[in-house]
Amino acid sequence: MLKRGFPISRRRLIGSGAAGLAAAGTMVRRPGAARAQDAKTVKIGFLAPLTGEVAAWGLPGLYGCQIWAEKVNAAGGLEIGGDRYLVEFVPYDDEYLADKASVGATQLIFEDGVKFLMMLGGDPMPAAYAVASQADMLVSTLLPSDLTPDTPNLIAPSEVHPIYNVTGVQWLAENRSELKTAVICAQDDALGRPSVATYQAAFEAAGITVNDTIFFDISTTDFAPVMTSMLSSNPDILCLDTAYSDFVNLLCEQAYQQGFKGQIISCTADYYRDIVANTSKEFMEGFIFQFPDFDDPALNDPRVNFPDPNGFYAEYVERFPGEWSAVSWEYVSVMHLWVDAAQRAGSIEPQDVLAAMKEGGVGRHAFGQAEWWGEELFGISNALVGDWPVVVIRDGKAQIADFKSIPAWWDAHGQLLIEKFEAMGEMHYQRG
């Protein structure tokens, strides 16, 4: 259930046209509202960019949450502490701006009465958390680089960006040991820089030499010079880091047009079918990234804590064609953790849920049992870390090639990662 009709991103609106409008039109319905008339309602705040450059990591997540909430409400809601609750998501577009996020957090917490606040994180987080902390509100982020010792109510329970990127490099080194050199590029921002530090550590740990690291500004529109510069040292591997969705697409097109035939690795490959269409199946064969399509049979493994991933994916792509992205399932997986903790706590109050969530130092992450971790890197163990999938494009389709353990890599190379983070000024004690 959504509080109100909600937005369509500018770009996807252009891309999907009437289909997108029709999809958004369906979202003002409240399919669960008619059921369970004796049920209470628990409101969940969704404070993320729903328009602008970063909307691709907000809006698809909201779509996923809506599918999840409709299913939960259709089944009569959630049983928590002897009461039955319907779930209502209250979205607020922060436009990836701190001042808008502050207003949004105030509205969601003090006026709408949400019990949990989900965010993408990044630039808007400090302002929003300053508001949330006054209400002891539990807040989640997809960017653990938001975590500091001063954020005890902030958790990163789904995505441990960018640490999981080490698994892709590790798998690459194990399966294509002939590749010895790499070039990294990223937009120069809060998403790109820690990710670069992580890839640098991962390549070094794997014995791969990084020829060059290129930062480009977020306002870049012509990627031909960026790619020319990357290819100038004739690398075996192009690493696209955590470039924004549109940037990955444009960088791949440039690599294709400039004749690159080597290996590409990236954190994300949202809308990768568009990239395949704009290049070729052969060019994209073997492309490595970190976010699976949820129709992947490997996700039916019993250790995966995401109920019916294939069914979720099927419904998602049917209702929101072309919108599946890295975050489509992530906010939902955060909700799975929240529900599990709330039911164990018998309460929807934020501090009760947080205590239950961290009980025993372990949690049920989407990709298996995981541990609360991060003291050495973030100054606080509020990131849930376990296995993470390595995804490879084969014959134009993303497939999970393997699951790799992040804690195992950390145990072997943790100090190297800290050194790279320090060199990039990304340790929690180095941030402004």
Add this chain to the structure above:
Amino acid sequence: MATVAGSLERQAAGRGLSLVAAAGWIALAAGLLALPHLLSISQREVAVMLLVNVLLVASYRLITLTGEWSLGHVVTMGVGAYGSALLASLAGFPVVLAMLGGALIAGFVAWLLSFPLFRMKGFYFLIGSFAAAEVIRLCWKKFTVPFGGPKGLSQVPELPPLDLGALTGWLSLQLGEPGAGGHSGAYFLGLLPVHEDLVIRFSKPLFTANYYYFCLLVVAVSLWLLWRIERSRIGMTFHAIHWQDSLAASVGVNTRGYRTLALVVGSVFAGLAGALMAHGVGSVAPGRFDVTQMVYVLIWVIVGGTATFAGPIVGVVVLTVLNEVVLRELGIDALRPAVYGAILIVSVLFLPQGLEGLWRGRRNRPAKRRST
């Protein structure tokens, strides 16, 4: 009351204002003072940002008076924000002094930039200002020390509490039932919520109303100064340079000096707007001052109009209310870019003088000569 009204009427008449106009000013002041008590907590934050943006566009108009349009004004605002935040958090300046310091730093940076920029005019100045602003913005991203890199600065100090304890002997506080968040139920001067320990706090979200009044005072004084500058001989010279810069130079006017003066003064107030924002929001990041935000400023100014002092202010107020209240309440805020684009096109086609053209045409024909 009648005496006050009569006095105001006489004063208004002396300045060529009608009784209606005087009543309008009184109503506006009363409305602005009452506004926080009519808004929800989150809307008070929107009101604060609206005041900041009002100062931003008014300061931008001062620069446009000389005929030059800059694409670096939002970055100048950022210079004030960063300057004030750093002065307060690193150098330990009191917040109010840090704000003034941030504003002066913005003016100083503008003065430095004026040397290369005023070797250009028109379109070249526009592009040059964009390039110069990008250099500054990229410096914020590049240098983690002291600017915090791409994530910027967080935990920017807020305005310190104002202790009323020593004044309670003679102040009349209207005490009521204690409210949420330590609010005592008392109001200083009948407006400002007072904490239960008789301290006026400015922290958000519960005491945002107090920060609103602080911003209202700062912005009102700033607008009055900008208004006085524009109506002074200096302001008239700005207009002369805009329309006849060669003629002005031929009679001994230092056109470059006056253009520099407009840029520096406008930047000081833009910097002050940035400082108000930084200490209100509590964080500063480079992404807040990119070209997208500058485009919004241009839209506010163009839709409002630049021929009169009120034009850009009307533009920012109307579009902010449309964006933050109307579109959000309707749940179609994601259509903002399309709505803004449509408004801009409609404005250019049918209101080339902006919203101010709606009343200027009827009221003040000679003012059209100042129109851009």
